[in-house]
Amino acid sequence: MHELGIVFYVVDEIEKVAKEKGATKVLGATLELGEVSSVIPSYFMELWEWTIKKHEMLVDCKLDLVTMKAISYCTECKKTYGTVEFGKTCPNCGSVKTYLVTGNQINLKNIKV
Numbered sequence: 001m002h003e004l005g006i007v008f009y010v011v012d013e014i015e016k017v018a019k020e021k022g023a024t025k026v027l028g029a030t031l032e033l034g035e036v037s038s039v040i041p042s043y044f045m046e047l048w049e050w051t052i053k054k055h056e057m058l059v060d061c062k063l064d065l066v067t068m069k070a071i072s073y074c075t076e077c078k079k080t081y082g083t084v085e086f087g088k089t090c091p092n093c094g095s096v097k098t099y100l101v102t103g104n105q106i107n108l109k110n111i112k113v
């Protein structure tokens with residue numbers, strides 16, 4: 001049910017932005033999904049289609065999902081690397097003193113009204 005909460009959040013955000021713009025209809029939106037955000041895109045889209053039917057403003061809204069690469073940073077060698085490929089271990093020096101810089105967030109990029 002993780003995805004459903006995010007769908008509701010995104011719907012709220014889009015409606016808020018649309019109202020600020022004085023729009024009555026939203027035609028499209030772009031959502032950035034981090035690679036390690038734990039959202040399954042196909043499942044997310046299914047819930048999205050189901051949810052927007054109940055929101056008059058969004059019935060025609062086409063959602064584009066854009067995947068954002070997950071990047072980790074190594075505090076030992078001060079380099080970044082792809083999190084999905086290497087996990088918590090730095091491929092440059094083998095250190096595990098690494099942390100995720102980007103890739104677990106969900107951003108509403110833009111909306112078309």
Ligand SMILES: [Zn+2]
Pocket residue numbers: 074075076077078079090091092093094095
């Ligand atoms: Zn390193």
